Amino acid sequence: MSRTTVALNDDLLQDARRLLGTSGISDTINAALAVAIRQARLAAFDVRRFEITDDDIATARADRSESL
DSSP: OOOOOOOHHHHHHHHHHHHHTSSSSSHHHHHHHOOOOHHHHHHHGEEESSSOOOOHHHHHHHHHHHHH
């Protein structure tokens, strides 16, 4: 891990702590970075890059519901 000094907006930090359920500054920043990365990856995810048909999805769902 690296150490650095940054100027933070105290109001944003408190809001992030509350939303993320973190207590320390480092924990809050690391959690916020993880959320930002996850959101960016989800936004970049394109289900159309997979060759899955509606029939494939229906079959997978039927298989799952039969096992219940």
